[in-house]
Amino acid sequence: xxxxxxxxxxxxxxxxxxxxxxxxxxxxxxxxxxxxxxxxxxxxxxxxxxxxxxxxxxxxxxxxxxxxxxxxxxxxxxxxxxxxxxxxxxxxxxxxxxxxxxxxxxxxxxxxxxxxxxxxxxxxxxxxxxxxxxxxxxxxxxxxxxxxxxxxxxxxxxxxxxxxxxxxxxxxxxxxxxxxxxxxxxxxxxxxxxxxxxxxxxxxxxxxxxxxxxxxxxxxxxxxxxxxxxxxxxxxxxxxxxxxxxxxxxxxxx
Amino acid sequence: xxxxxxxxxxxxxxxxxxxxxxxxxxxxxxxxxxxxxxxxxxxxxxxxxxxxxxxxxxxxxxxxxxxxxxxxxxxxxxxxxxxxxxxxxxxxxxxxxxxxxxxxxxxxxxxxxxxxxxxxxxxxxxxxxxxxxxxxxxxxxxxxxxxxxxxxxxxxxxxxxxxxxxxxxxxxxxxxxxxxxxxxxxxxxxxxxxxxxxxxxxxxxxxxxxxxx
Numbered sequence: 521x522x523x524x525x526x527x528x529x530x531x532x533x534x535x536x537x538x539x540x541x542x543x544x545x546x547x548x549x550x551x552x553x554x555x556x557x558x559x560x561x562x563x564x565x566x567x568x569x570x571x572x573x574x575x576x577x578x579x580x581x582x583x584x585x586x587x588x589x590x591x592x593x594x595x596x597x598x599x600x601x602x603x604x605x606x607x608x609x610x611x612x613x614x615x616x617x618x619x620x621x622x623x624x625x626x627x628x629x630x631x632x633x634x635x636x637x638x639x640x641x642x643x644x645x646x647x648x649x650x651x652x653x654x655x656x657x658x659x660x661x662x663x664x665x666x667x668x669x670x671x672x673x674x675x676x677x678x679x680x681x682x683x684x685x686x687x688x689x690x691x692x693x694x695x696x697x698x699x700x701x702x703x704x705x706x707x708x709x710x711x712x713x714x715x716x717x718x719x720x721x722x723x724x725x726x727x728x729x730x731x732x733x734x735x736x737x738x739x740x741x742x743x744x745x746x747x748x749x750x751x752x753x754x755x756x757x758x759x760x761x762x763x764x765x766x767x768x769x770x771x772x773x774x
Numbered sequence: 775x776x777x778x779x780x781x782x783x784x785x786x787x788x789x790x791x792x793x794x795x796x797x798x799x800x801x802x803x804x805x806x807x808x809x810x811x812x813x814x815x816x817x818x819x820x821x822x823x824x825x826x827x828x829x830x831x832x833x834x835x836x837x838x839x840x841x842x843x844x845x846x847x848x849x850x851x852x853x854x855x856x857x858x859x860x861x862x863x864x865x866x867x868x869x870x871x872x873x874x875x876x877x878x879x880x881x882x883x884x885x886x887x888x889x890x891x892x893x894x895x896x897x898x899x900x901x902x903x904x905x906x907x908x909x910x911x912x913x914x915x916x917x918x919x920x921x922x923x924x925x926x927x928x929x930x931x932x933x934x935x936x937x938x939x940x941x942x943x944x945x946x947x948x949x950x951x952x953x954x955x956x957x958x959x960x961x962x963x964x965x966x967x968x969x970x971x972x973x974x975x976x977x978x979x980x981x982x983x984x985x986x987x
Contacts, residue, residue, distance in 0.1 A: 698846075
């Protein structure tokens with residue numbers, strides 16, 4: 521692909537802190553390389569803002585290779601921008617043309633309050649995991665890798681669900697701000713393998729109870745979450761979670 | 775929502791099959807007898823109570839859910855996602871359902887109320903010595919009004935899109951995740967959402983255009 525440079529207009533959400541009302545600021549950035557990542561483009565703008573003595577745009581990022589789940593920008597009406605199966609950090613500027621206007625917003629959900637600018641507090645996800653997204657095992661020597669046999673198909677499906685990086689794009693995209701794609705991925709990846717079996721009932725019930733407490737909405741199966749998920753987690757996981765939840769609700773002994 | 779939805783889908787099957795008797799081309803005899811069976815026998819009348827309960831549950835729960843869900847995002851996006859990733863009718867189930875509800879009010883007033891609480895004089899037919907309500911004539915005269923037909927067609931269209939999403943979504947809610955079944959349910963759902971509302975829509979059209987003798 522041919523390299524080119526572009527001049528862009530950015531409309532970025534700026535908000536000083538949780539209590540600030542916030543609003544959009546418009547910036548022009550010039551000479552952006554098509555081979556930069558989206559975050560590098562923001563870095564360029566931030567460097568300029570620092571030189572000008574202004575407050576740089578706060579945004580979340582860590583690994584910048586699409587696996588940590590920190591980056592969280594809602595770009596031009598889509599979480600993580602226009603590319604499918606891509607996190608913001610892996611989105612490259614060749615997705616845009618010279619002269620484009622790009623609107624950048626934080627994830628919008630009451631369960632994800634804005635901390636500053638484009639940074640939102642996603643600790644609700646941590647509390648959902650703490651409610652049951654784990655297995656309890658005895659520590660000690662590592663068990664032999666093949667001690668528990670798992671059918672290849674199950675292992676693959678579990679792995680596909682485990683690919684969820686917990687970025688929250690599903691919540692950002694959902695018209696109900698539902699966290700069910702995230703939650704279903706976490707429940708599925710443990711429900712599909714024998715290690716997750718002992719706690720599967722309490723896991724489904726407790727995690728959903730915690731999700732409701734955190735103020736996420738409910739699922740109406742529009743499929744927007746699946747469409748924007750950078751890890752392409754399947755919405756079928758939600759149906760599996762519903763089955764897990766139903767079975768647990770009917771049979772749990774407490 | 776899923777459970778009551780599937781219950782109402784079952785009702786639609788009964789309703790559309792029974793109404794299809796108008797196309798028997800016998801001046802409404804088959805239809806009137808079938809309708810009389812539903813109205814005069816005890817079992818359908820008892821089931822009817824369940825049907826109303828099903829409707830009320832579905833509607834009340836839907837509005838409660840919609841209301842809760844709308845409060846989960848106080849600040850909306852400057853650039854909405856629109857159709858990127860989801861079908862418009864899956865996002866507007868509340869509105870589609872509301873249209874169906876408004877249609878239902880008209881529909882119940884047109885047919886259910888008169889047949890239960892007093893048909894106008896003269897609207898009876900006698901077949902084999904049994905006097906039954908002439909609902910066929912009521913239908914025929916109701917659908918002479920073009921505006922009523924338009925309301926019915928809008929109701930059918932709203933129902934079609936409501937089912938297009940609702941049919942498969944109901945099964946997902948109940949936890950069907952097997953890929954083969956999901957593909958089957960999706961196919962059957964789209965077929966159902968097209969065929970059943972289309973059959974209903976053809977009824978007022980048949981009367982309006984005088985296709986029936």
